[in-house]
Amino acid sequence: xxxxxxxxxxxxxxxxxxxxxxxxxxxxxxxxxxxxxxxxxxxxxxxxxxxxxxxxxxxxxxxxxxxxxxxxxxxxxxxxxxxxxxxxxxxxxxxxxxxxxxxxxxxxxxxxxxxxxxxxxxxx
Numbered sequence: 001x002x003x004x005x006x007x008x009x010x011x012x013x014x015x016x017x018x019x020x021x022x023x024x025x026x027x028x029x030x031x032x033x034x035x036x037x038x039x040x041x042x043x044x045x046x047x048x049x050x051x052x053x054x055x056x057x058x059x060x061x062x063x064x065x066x067x068x069x070x071x072x073x074x075x076x077x078x079x080x081x082x083x084x085x086x087x088x089x090x091x092x093x094x095x096x097x098x099x100x101x102x103x104x105x106x107x108x109x110x111x112x113x114x115x116x117x118x119x120x121x122x123x124x
Contacts, residue, residue, distance in 0.1 A: 054066045
């Protein structure tokens with residue numbers, strides 16, 4: 001029983017095509033993994049400088065996003081008419097950027113201005 005040469009050629013072309021298809025599928029799978037992980041698949045040893053620490057939905061459109069860049073965190077609100085930086089420099093090693101701003105008292109009774117006003121009016 002002799003096999004026709006054209007059948008062998010057809011089998012060879014089908015096997016080569018299946019191999020090429022398998023190679024393309026594997027290459028696309030690796031490329032997709034590389035692109036979705038931000039290149040972390042190929043660059044495992046590299047320190048990441050930028051990342052999203054946490055996020056929370058405010059309503060259907062707006063989100064609060066806590067972003068870390070070089071060890072400093074920034075709170076950003078996105079999704080509205082404009083994106084707003086709410087607070088920056090969270091967790092910085094240096095002095096706190098808002099340390100000179102007067103903090104609100106924890107209760108109205110702790111506010112020295114109210115006690116001064118009470119002393120001037122004679123109320124206790």
